[in-house]
Amino acid sequence: MTNPADNPHDRYFKEAFSQIDILADFLNVYLPEALRGQLDMTSLVRQQDSYTDDSLSEHFADLVFTAQLGSKPVQIALLLEHKSYTEPHIHFQLNRYMLNAWEDQLTHKRLLLPIIPIIVYHGRRRWKKQPISNYFSTLPISVLPYLPSFDYVLIDLSTMLERLPAFASDYARLTGVLLQNSRQKRVLERALREIGDSINRLLAEERGERFFKTSLLYLTWVTSLTKVEAVIIFRNVSQEADNYNMSLYEQLIQEGVEKGIKQGREQGIEQGIEQGIEQGIKAMLKLNMTAEIIAAAMELPLDQVNNYIAHIQAKQA
Known part of the structure; x- marks a missing residue:
């Protein structure tokens, strides 16, 4: 039941x-x-x-x-x-x-x-x-x-x-x-634009920030949206949400890294950490972050990040 x-x-x-x-x-x-x-x-x-x-x-x-x-x-x-x-x-x-x-x-x-x-x-x-x-x-x-x-x-x-x-x-x-x-992605984004000012005000206070995070999780529960996609929708409708998203980037990146490492171990790949880094960079690319920002966030050389990006893009082509 x-x-x-x-x-x-x-x-x-x-x-x-x-x-x-x-x-x-x-x-x-x-x-x-x-x-x-x-x-x-x-x-x-x-x-x-x-x-x-x-x-x-x-x-x-x-x-x-x-x-x-x-x-x-x-x-x-x-x-x-x-x-x-x-x-x-x-x-x-x-x-x-x-x-x-x-x-x-x-x-x-x-x-x-x-x-x-x-x-x-x-x-x-x-x-x-x-x-x-x-x-x-x-x-x-x-x-x-x-x-x-x-x-x-x-x-x-x-x-x-x-x-x-x-x-x-x-x-x-x-x-x-x-x-x-929540069930209709395009309609949802249009509706959220109608209350963009409300979202800005919510994120200006501690209680509103907690409620916003709960709302973000709700979207990932009831839709096919990933956390990354939900973050992108909110950043498109609210300046404060875009600023708030910066605090979510590290969480999303860490989830991507951990997922990649787990997949690497399950597949018996010795370089599981490489998979983790690649997953983290993919998450950051979906958030429209530049190679320079990714390199700074992950403390990696810029040329190494560019190599990862080229590898990711080649697999997606």
């Missing part, structure tokens, strides 16, 4: 939406006005409870928060729909989730709290909301009162770029853009 913790979308989602300011920003943008006006965003507190059973765990990576709604506490169940397609019968899954939560509250003799289910959807197709009555064909009006009728909040990230000006947090902008566009 699939564990949501092993799903990179869920991991990044939880990393981002566990941060109260990011969650509050999305709620401020996507909640219905009447609900938004009553919900005290400063009172949001994450709970450690989880109400996903074996069946629901394949669909949801749940985050549960409590907050004040007017003078009353309300529980928010923030659920991630992590499929690439829409869920035609989402009410049934939500209903099961809410029943699990209320049964737990009753079992532990806690105050029963209303639950506002929130779906964060990042598929390609537009999500079409419908009432639960639509699941049943030719339903007589007399039967409607007997159906479990309830609504949910939809955060449809296909509208993310249209709503960018409404977001207050650079963290939320980057989160939404990556979740929605």
Whole structure:
């Protein structure tokens, strides 16, 4: 059975939406006005409870928060729909989730709290909301009162770029853009250009730098992009990202060297270190570094670096 913790979308989602300011920003943008006006965003507190059973765990990576709604506490169940397609019968899954939560509250003799289910959807197709009555064909009006009728909040990230000006947090902008566009390299780069200033501001602070690194790793988890390619995409959309990339060069080079040495040993090549150096130089070339910079970084003579480059280019021809 699939564990949501092993799903990179869920991991990044939880990393981002566990941060109260990011969650509050999305709620401020996507909640219905009447609900938004009553919900005290400063009172949001994450709970450690989880109400996903074996069946629901394949669909949801749940985050549960409590907050004040007017003078009353309300529980928010923030659920991630992590499929690439829409869920035609989402009410049934939500209903099961809410029943699990209320049964737990009753079992532990806690105050029963209303639950506002929130779906964060990042598929390609537009999500079409419908009432639960639509699941049943030719339903007589007399039967409607007997159906479990309830609504949910939809955060449809296909509208993310249209709503960018409404977001207050650079963290939320980057989160939404990556979740929605990570599967499409060209679209992703265009979307990141839209938030280039946000990336610059993030990298001007320590917390933002950590979050940027997490975002970079997320891209390599969910796409065929290598770390080098992900670095190049970010350097093309943000000056600060380009500057920050300098601190990643040594890491990428070291990974290339270690990979080359490992390959050399596995193949029984005595000069495994030569393979490692070559891998490191290949990584640096992908970052558009000149032979002079490579020579300085790897503390090698320039003519030796040029020989490596010529050898690499000859193999690629």
